[in-house]
Amino acid sequence: MALVEIRDLRVRFHSTGKEAVRGVDMTIEPGQRLGLVGESGSGKTVTAMALSGLLQRGSAALSGQVLFQGRDVLTCPREELRAIQGPGIGVVFQEPMTSLNPLIRVGCQVEEVLRLHTDLTADQRRERALEAMVQVGLPEPEVTYEKYPHQLSGGQRQRAVIASAMVIHPKLLICDEPTTALDVTVQIQILRLLKSISVRYGVAILLISHDLSVVRRLCESVAVMYRGRIVERGNTEDVFASPQDDYTRRLIAAIPTRKRHE
Amino acid sequence: MKLRHNKNFTAGAVITAFMLAVILVGMVWTPYDPNAMNGAAKMAGPSLSHPLGTDNFGRDIFSRVVEGAGATALIAGATVAIGLAAGLVIGGLTGYYGGWLDEIVMRLNDAVAAFPSILLALVLIALFGQGKYNIIIALGVLFVPSFARIVRTEVARQKSLDYVRSARLMGAGDMRVLFRHILPNIVPVLLPSVAIGFNNAVLAEASMSYLGVGVQPPDASLGRMLNEAQGYLLSAPWYALSTGAAIILLVLGFGLLSEGMGGGYGAG
Numbered sequence: 035m036a037l038v039e040i041r042d043l044r045v046r047f048h049s050t051g052k053e054a055v056r057g058v059d060m061t062i063e064p065g066q067r068l069g070l071v072g073e074s075g076s077g078k079t080v081t082a083m084a085l086s087g088l089l090q091r092g093s094a095a096l097s098g099q100v101l102f103q104g105r106d107v108l109t110c111p112r113e114e115l116r117a118i119q120g121p122g123i124g125v126v127f128q129e130p131m132t133s134l135n136p137l138i139r140v141g142c143q144v145e146e147v148l149r150l151h152t153d154l155t156a157d158q159r160r161e162r163a164l165e166a167m168v169q170v171g172l173p174e175p176e177v178t179y180e181k182y183p184h185q186l187s188g189g190q191r192q193r194a195v196i197a198s199a200m201v202i203h204p205k206l207l208i209c210d211e212p213t214t215a216l217d218v219t220v221q222i223q224i225l226r227l228l229k230s231i232s233v234r235y236g237v238a239i240l241l242i243s244h245d246l247s248v249v250r251r252l253c254e255s256v257a258v259m260y261r262g263r264i265v266e267r268g269n270t271e272d273v274f275a276s277p278q279d280d281y282t283r284r285l286i287a288a289i290p291t292r293k294r295h296e
Numbered sequence: 297m298k299l300r301h302n303k304n305f306t307a308g309a310v311i312t313a314f315m316l317a318v319i320l321v322g323m324v325w326t327p328y329d330p331n332a333m334n335g336a337a338k339m340a341g342p343s344l345s346h347p348l349g350t351d352n353f354g355r356d357i358f359s360r361v362v363e364g365a366g367a368t369a370l371i372a373g374a375t376v377a378i379g380l381a382a383g384l385v386i387g388g389l390t391g392y393y394g395g396w397l398d399e400i401v402m403r404l405n406d407a408v409a410a411f412p413s414i415l416l417a418l419v420l421i422a423l424f425g426q427g428k429y430n431i432i433i434a435l436g437v438l439f440v441p442s443f444a445r446i447v448r449t450e451v452a453r454q455k456s457l458d459y460v461r462s463a464r465l466m467g468a469g470d471m472r473v474l475f476r477h478i479l480p481n482i483v484p485v486l487l488p489s490v491a492i493g494f495n496n497a498v499l500a501e502a503s504m505s506y507l508g509v510g511v512q513p514p515d516a517s518l519g520r521m522l523n524e525a526q527g528y529l530l531s532a533p534w535y536a537l538s539t540g541a542a543i544i545l546l547v548l549g550f551g552l553l554s555e556g557m558g559g560g561y562g563a564g
C-alpha cells in the first residue's frame with residue numbers, strides 16, 4: 035500500500051474564494067523521496083498542509099481524498115488523525131528562525147513528540163533526543179540540549195528541527211523549502227543529512243522547493259506543480275533530461291548553467 | 297525588546313522601585329497611624345516630626361500619602377489583573393480559533409471600547425454602588441476589551457508561526473498549544489500594555505475618587521485624599537502637592553518602564 039495517496043485534491047480558501055489547489059493527484063511510496071517543485075504561489079505548501087492535516091477546516095473548502103496509510107486525512111476524526119499523523123509525519127519548515135519556540139530549551143523541543151506519543155520515561159526521552167541530536171550532527175549534544183534556540187546558528191537550528199521531526203522515526207518527513215534560508219554550504223550538508231536519514235530509517239521524504247537543483251540532489255522522483263496542478267512527474271533524471279511540459283522546460287532553463295551540470 | 301542602554305527603562309525602574317519600596321514599607325509601618333487624630337497639631341506645616349505636615353484633624357499627611365499610594369496601587373493592580381486575566385482568556389480563545397466567535401466577541405469589544413472608560417465606569421458605579429471593590433470591578437471590566445484585543449492580535453500572529461504549526465502537527469492539543477507555546481511568547485508584547493494599563497487605572501481611580509464616586513471614607517486612596525486636600529489648597533498646599541506628586545511618580549515610573557520596553561498599545 036502506498037504511504038500517501040492523494041486523489042483529486044482541491045482546496046479553495048474562503049477568504050479569497052480562490053482555488054489554490056486544483057485537482058492534485060500524487061502517490062508517495064514508503065521510503066520514497068519525492069520532490070515537489072513549482073514557482074511561488076503554485077500551491078506546494080497548501081498541498082503539503084492538507085496532507086499534514088494543518089489546513090483548518092474553517093478557512094478552506096477541501097475536496098478529494100488524502101490517504102495517509104489508507105486513512106483519509108480529510109474526513110477522519112481529529113483525535114484519530116492526531117494518533118496516526120503525530121508519530122507518522124514530521125515537518126521541517128523553511129524558516130529555522132521561527133520553527134522553534136524561542137522560550138523552550140532545544141532538547142525539550144526535540145523530545146516533545148515523544149512526550150505526546152510514547153510512554154517513555156523522562157530519562158529515556160532524553161536519551162532518544164540526544165541520540166537524534168548526534169545523528170543530525172549537532173555539536174556537543176549534552177550542551178546543545180540545554181540551550182535556547184537563539185543560541186544556535188541557522189544551520190544548527192534547522193538540524194535541531196530535523197532532530198525533533200525524526201526523533202520518533204516517522205514514516206514521512208515533509209520538508210518545505212528546508213534549505214532556502216541557509217547559505218549554500220550548509221544547504222548541501224542539510225540535504226545530505228536528509229538523504230542519510232531517509233536511507234537509514236526508510237523514511238519517505240516530500241521535499242518542496244522552487245529550485246529543481248535542490249530536488250535533484252535528494253529525490254529520485256519529482257512532480258512539477260503549476261497553478262494548482264501537477265503538470266509533469268517522473269524520475270528526476272528523466273524529467274531533467276527530457277522535460278515534457280513547457281513549464282518544466284522553463285524551470286530547468288532557469289537553473290544557472292553551472293548547477294545544471296553538477 | 298532591547299533594554300540595555302535604555303535611559304527611559306532605567307529611570308522608570310528606579311522610580312517604580314522607589315515607589316514600590318515606600319508602599320511596601322507603608323503596608324507594615326508608617327511613622328504615624330494614618331488615621332490617628334491629634335488635636336494639638338492641626339494643620340501643622342512640614343516639620344521634622346511631620347515631614348509633610350498634618351491635616352485639619354491633625355493626621356500625619358506623610359503617613360496618609362503612603363497609605364493612599366498603597367491603596368491606589370492595589371486598586372490599580374487588581375484592576376489590571378482582572379482585565380488581563382479575562383483578556384487573556386477571551387483574546388486567547390478568539391485569536392486561536394478565529395471564525396464567527398471571533399467576529400462576535402470583537403464587535404462586542406469594539407462597542408465597549410467606543411465609550412470613554414471613565415464614563416462607563418461611572419455608569420457601572422451608579423448601578424452597583426460606590427466603594428473600593430466596586431471600583432475595582434467596574435474598572436477591571438472596562439479594561440477587558442483592550443487587553444483582549446491585544447492578546448487576540450498577537451495570538452493570531454503567533455498561531456501562524458512555524459513553531460506553533462509544528463507543535464500542532466506533532467499532535468499537541470489546542471490548550472497545550474495555546475498555554476504552553478503561544479501565551480508565554482506574547483508576554484514581551486503584553487508587558488508594556490500592562491504598565492500603561494496600570495497607569496490608566498491609577499488615573500481612573502484618582503479621578504473617580506476625587507469626584508467622590510470612588511473610594512469612600514474611611515478607606516484611603518490618592519484620589520480620596522486629593523478630594524480632601526482640595527479644601528485646604530490655600531491653608532495647607534503641601535497636602536494636595538504631595539498627593540499629586542505621589543500620583544505623578546506612580547504614573548511616571550510605569551510610563552517610563554513601558555516606554556523603555558518599546559511602547560505598547562494602550563490598555564484601559
Ligand SMILES: Nc1ncnc2c1ncn2[C@@H]1O[C@H](COP(=O)(O)OP(=O)(O)OP(=O)(O)O)[C@@H](O)[C@H]1O
Binds near residue numbers: 050054072076081093
Ligand atoms: N491561508 C490562506 N488564505 C488564502 N489564500 C492562501 C492561504 N494560504 C495560501 N493561499 C494562496 O494559495 C496559493 C498557493 O499558496 P502556497 O503557499 O501553496 O504556494 P507555494 O507554492 O508554497 O509558494 P512558495 O514557493 O512561495 O512557498 C497562493 O496564491 C496563496 O496566496
Ligand SMILES: [Mg+2]
Binds near residue numbers: 078079080210
Ligand atoms: Mg510555500
